[in-house]
Amino acid sequence: MRAVVQRVTRASVSVDGEVIGRIDRGLVVLLGVEQDDTDGDAHQLADKTIQLRIFEDAEGKMNLALNEVGGAMLVVSQFTLLGDCRKGRRPSFIQAAPPELAERLYETFVAAVGVLGIPVATGKFRAMMQVELVNDGPVTMLLDSRKRF
Numbered sequence: 001m002r003a004v005v006q007r008v009t010r011a012s013v014s015v016d017g018e019v020i021g022r023i024d025r026g027l028v029v030l031l032g033v034e035q036d037d038t039d040g041d042a043h044q045l046a047d048k049t050i051q052l053r054i055f056e057d058a059e060g061k062m063n064l065a066l067n068e069v070g071g072a073m074l075v076v077s078q079f080t081l082l083g084d085c086r087k088g089r090r091p092s093f094i095q096a097a098p099p100e101l102a103e104r105l106y107e108t109f110v111a112a113v114g115v116l117g118i119p120v121a122t123g124k125f126r127a128m129m130q131v132e133l134v135n136d137g138p139v140t141m142l143l144d145s146r147k148r149f
Contacts, residue, residue: 001041003030007135008133011132015124077102
């Protein structure tokens, strides 16, 4: 699994002009699922994401995690994170999981975040979405379950 994690002051996702998910302070997670990913990858990545100490403490240092600041998470599926652009000019998506597996593991990730007590909003799997966010910092992290934490 690959994730682009952005610290935000607010974010929303819309489908067909209708907002279907919205958060205030927290994290936006763009999530891509690979064909060899498992439930373990989803749980591990959810736990790692929540525990990232990327929010500022009283001294202005990135020292606090999402749950310590009372933040929420907006999770949006994004298979294009698995695009391989090494050859030619058109990305190859052969490492991306088939839709059925990708959706199941996306939902597993979302459920794991919720079980850990984080308010979570989502996009709509396999839909054309518009994501709006205010990146705070900007702070953006890349996580990959293949690169063990």
